[in-house]
Amino acid sequence: MAVLKVKFTKTNRDKLAQVLWILNWVSVVTGVILFSLGLFLKVEINKRWELMAERDLHYVPNMLIATGLIACGINFLGGKICYDCADTTKFLRWKLLMLPYVICTFFFTFCILVGALMCYGMRGELEEALDLGLRDAMRYYKDTDTPGRCFLKRTVDLLQIQFQCCGNFGFRDWFQIQWISNRYLDMSRREVVARLRSNVEGKYLMDGVPFSCCNINSPRPCIQHQITNSSAHFNYEYQTEELNLWRKGCRQALLEYYTHIMQSIGFTVLIIWLFELSVLTGVRYLQTSLENVLRQGDPDSESDGWLLENSFVETARSNFNIIKSLGKCNQIDTANNGDPNINVPSTAYYGPDNLPSKQIPMAS
């Protein structure tokens, strides 16, 4: 009992072959799109590598790039096969290759689906990488004289300006770290020394933020220092002031940005997956209908095409048996004391009298 059997006349088969040829070429284009999406994601992640902690985030774009390239190759081959399938004589060339091709393409479409799901699943790791990366970047903000970290100040400032965010979770994160280097602190002044002594680690902490946290929509010039002190500035109330600094945290801003990119990419890859699946179904129908035509012998007759010859369960069982027998190939059959050449009488049907044939006398 075949799965989803469809009858195909000769014209149907020819038309199917032509349509599939065009669709395979469209799939080559979608393969290129997939490749470029992976490349784009890789470039975007690399652009902010300084703000991300060491996490293996590159497996997602690498998977997309690899799938894109393989898609181009597989669909190019598929286009060639379908072009030749319109002619029954040319089909004989590809007859033996078609079933392995269909199986490979089936597993490959599964890989595309995995790629799409990975895009959605990457978010958790990305959040962790950004959290740790931003925390370190803010800690090393003041180290503009340390090689390897000297550009972190510029990176963090430009990030806060571009994404309109401040700090990791909010602007208060800047109150907990020393972001002014000791090179610019006058250690001879009493206030500086007092501040340094006021906390366990000897850090110069203050309720101030860098200039890049300033909100350009504020109606008043930016208040960067003594933010929590309402009396330090005229006509200023710390609790109600909302427009002075950026309220969003940079982790959330970056996460939103990357989530948006990955969701769009994931959605596109899902659409490509559905398209590839439909092309695969068409190729399977074409393969089975052409094989049935060859079995029937008349190239112009109708034939059946199906997805699976038997039902799912039977196909699975027979495939499992094939795999088991492949495994048994190397094992020795212990039933005949290890000798496969012993003549075991079979229970075959010999003739009307069911007489077994005379056994050949062994030469003594």
Next chain:
Amino acid sequence: MVLLKLQFPLQRRVRLAQGLWLLSWLAVLAGAFTFSLGVYLKTELLRRAEVMDNTEIHVVPNILMLVGLVTMGINLFAGRVCQDSLDSARFPPWKPFLLPWYGLAWMVCVWLLSAVVLSYALQGHLEESLKVGLRNGIRFYRDTDVPGRCFQKETIDRLQMELRCCGNTNYRDWFEVQWISNRYLDFTSKEVKDRVRSNVDGRYLMDGVPFSCCNPGSPRPCLQNHLTDNTAHYNYEHQSEELNLYNRGCRQALVDYYMGLMNTIGPGILSVISLQISVLVSLRYLHTSLEGVDPENPEADSEGYILAKGVKETLMDVKTTVFKLLQFGQVEAGDEAEAGADGEKAAS
């Protein structure tokens, strides 16, 4: 004496028509390209319209847009003409339109060239316009509560951060303007009162700049206030400090940006001009070679030229034709008066 005469056997005429067809389609694309360049330049100028005082510089993108559309039109016409050119029945209806077409094609080239020249010549006007616009922007920076000026602060801050510049000529322009609104100044404090009284206009002037002048590439956290006072900040020397703020003035930054745009657009426009001239010359040769074809022997050789007579003689001819056209009106009126006088004489 014919100008630049060439022999055109049938094969060459056919090839000329084919080549011209291809060239005219390329020229249509070039016209579309010119139009889009004009649109792009205009959008860029409009983006910073708030810091420009006048719109004189907009004449350059306007010319480019108009000429781009005209170029597309005339080259579509040229393509149509050369499609019909090798068919002796379909070509004659196009002939009377060819002379005005040459005039129009010449005008297109002249306008494009003038657009390129203007883009360099108007640099001074652009700079003046920006000077006035930026001065007003800086002056009204604090008026975030005045309708019509409330977005100046955001505009100037965004401009300074995007173009990495500070002030009009440099950051000292901020020292001459009160950029902190009175709403945020505590007039009960002695320091504020002293400062306001210290100058004639009663403005709160200070040697400080807004945060948008800060350079993110500076190794130290930004110093915005008391910039000229070396003792106000530790390890700070006003004269030698270069990385703290942006050194460039916004006027210079904007002029450089727009001149860079014009310099990129310039070669593109020059190549469009050369393409248009080649279409013009090819169509002229095709036209004159087809005119010289013997109607009884359409496959014979013919001559093609650019001008039937020399340049001087053609110009004299054009002059006399123009004079005749101008005098045509006057002579008619004179004739009527004479005819009327004659009639009266005859009657009397």
